[in-house]
Amino acid sequence: MGNIIAFLVRHHKFFIFVLLEAICFSLVVSYNKKQSNAFFGVSHELSGRLDQGFSNLYAYFHLNQINRDLQAENAALRAKMNNAILLDTGKTKNIADTSIHQRYTFVPANIINNSVTNRNNYITLDAGSRQGITKSLGVVSTNGIVGVTREVSPHFTSILSILHKDFAVSAEITENKEIGTVSWDGENPEVMIMRDIPLHIHIRKGMHIVTSANSNLFPKGTPIGVIDRFIIKQADAFYTIYVKLGTDMRNLRTVYVVNNLVKQEQEKVEPKPDAR
Amino acid sequence: MISFVRYFLMFLFILFLQKYVLDLTPQFIPYSRPVLFFVFLLALPPLPTIWVMAVGFVGGLIFDVFYDTPGINAAACVLIGYIKDPLLRLFKNEEDNISYGSHIVYLGFGRFFFFALTISFIFHTIYGFLDAFNLAETGQTIIRIITNTILSAILIYIYEIIFFYRKATA
Numbered sequence: 001m002g003n004i005i006a007f008l009v010r011h012h013k014f015f016i017f018v019l020l021e022a023i024c025f026s027l028v029v030s031y032n033k034k035q036s037n038a039f040f041g042v043s044h045e046l047s048g049r050l051d052q053g054f055s056n057l058y059a060y061f062h063l064n065q066i067n068r069d070l071q072a073e074n075a076a077l078r079a080k081m082n083n084a085i086l087l088d089t090g091k092t093k094n095i096a097d098t099s100i101h102q103r104y105t106f107v108p109a110n111i112i113n114n115s116v117t118n119r120n121n122y123i124t125l126d127a128g129s130r131q132g133i134t135k136s137l138g139v140v141s142t143n144g145i146v147g148v149t150r151e152v153s154p155h156f157t158s159i160l161s162i163l164h165k166d167f168a169v170s171a172e173i174t175e176n177k178e179i180g181t182v183s184w185d186g187e188n189p190e191v192m193i194m195r196d197i198p199l200h201i202h203i204r205k206g207m208h209i210v211t212s213a214n215s216n217l218f219p220k221g222t223p224i225g226v227i228d229r230f231i232i233k234q235a236d237a238f239y240t241i242y243v244k245l246g247t248d249m250r251n252l253r254t255v256y257v258v259n260n261l262v263k264q265e266q267e268k269v270e271p272k273p274d275a276r
Numbered sequence: 277m278i279s280f281v282r283y284f285l286m287f288l289f290i291l292f293l294q295k296y297v298l299d300l301t302p303q304f305i306p307y308s309r310p311v312l313f314f315v316f317l318l319a320l321p322p323l324p325t326i327w328v329m330a331v332g333f334v335g336g337l338i339f340d341v342f343y344d345t346p347g348i349n350a351a352a353c354v355l356i357g358y359i360k361d362p363l364l365r366l367f368k369n370e371e372d373n374i375s376y377g378s379h380i381v382y383l384g385f386g387r388f389f390f391f392a393l394t395i396s397f398i399f400h401t402i403y404g405f406l407d408a409f410n411l412a413e414t415g416q417t418i419i420r421i422i423t424n425t426i427l428s429a430i431l432i433y434i435y436e437i438i439f440f441y442r443k444a445t446a
Contacts, residue, residue: 013325017358020333024354027340027347028406035409 071108083219106256116189121161138217138258144246172212194241308423312431332357352402380436396428
């Protein structure tokens with residue numbers, strides 16, 4: 001304390017000078033119209049920028065919540081897309097509003113466990129039956145298909161990854177509408193194999209592979225990947241097509257579980273596999 | 277007491293001179309305004325810096341009242357009060373015995389002119405920027421500062437010669 005006082009006394013000239021200048025400055029900006037406009041305009045601008053900076057900083061801390069909200073919104077938007085809608089045009093008497101039924105809904109979820117290196121890979125999600133997830137539902141990401149739900153607990157879901165020997169999905173080449181089956185051969189987690197495309201079909205590298213309408217797991221047209229290369233095995237009537245996956249399975253973070261609302265109705269009229 | 281009354285009368289005289297003589301002269305250099313009034317700080321009797329600053333503050337405010345620019349002249353005058361003594365030492369290069377009241381005798385004709393130029397420059401820099409109060413017109417402000425500085429320095433020089441040099445030599 002004594003030191004502070006000694007310091008103030010030693011430099012009293014300077015402090016009084018600063019004090020007087022401060023008084024002058026406050027007089028300038030409070031009683032001169034032009035100066036006060038300029039001063040308070042600039043200070044509002046500055047404080048506004050500062051506030052904006054802090055708000056950006058706080059937004060960073062809330063990114064988790066924001067991501068969750070965006071996911072929920074995306075899920076809602078996806079549910080509104082054309083391929084999520086069941087067009088009900090077969091009725092003899094249509095009312096415009098009831099001709100469109102919701103066919104798919106999407107539940108956002110985060111991946112909390114994932115593997116790509118095993119022959120049979122599984123993924124775990126942080127959402128479960130509480131969020132309305134049941135067994136045997138398709139799982140998609142922004143860039144393509146991810147897998148099928150396998151086991152469901154109230155808070156978690158185990159997914160059979162597309163990188164699994166039991167996984168197969170009916171797929172279609174966008175450019176020529178040819179339908180085949182996509183599965184994984186266990187070698188490269190970036191590449192799946194498409195079969196059942198007859199040799200007389202013309203295909204080329206770069207064609208897009210999407211899910212077909214035959215699959216009741218995924219909305220029609222959900223991307224899978226593009227044709228990387230294709231070979232013809234000896235004495236084989238079909239191509240063996242290597243499909244480069246659109247989804248990077250290693251770095252997957254967020255996915256959507258596809259809830260097919262008419263799945264049971266569809267299965268009811270379809271013959272059971274064992275009854276065939 | 278007598279010196280105080282004399283100083284006060286001189287202040288009134290400078291006020292009158294500035295307000296009713298110099299401000300009414302036609303503007304023969306563009307952007308310029310003949311400003312002399314801060315000479316009342318140079319004419320102070322020997323005082324500690326604090327008192328010089330206080331006089332500058334009060335005197336500047338009085339001029340502000342006349343020009344309806346609260347704070348601008350006061351700010352410039354306070355800065356002159358703060359910087360006057362160090363500046364004198366700088367020009368004369370002597371540690372003590374600063375002769376107040378007649379700087380022209382103390383410094384001599386040549387040095388005093390540069391001293392007046394420096395003081396004017398400081399005054400008009402503060403005044404110019406506080407008056408313009410934006411950086412968009414910096415070029416115009418600088419022109420104003422330069423012309424006003426030269427004009428003020430000449431006026432101070434003449435004023436000191438008329439009112440102090442004769443007296444000091446007499």
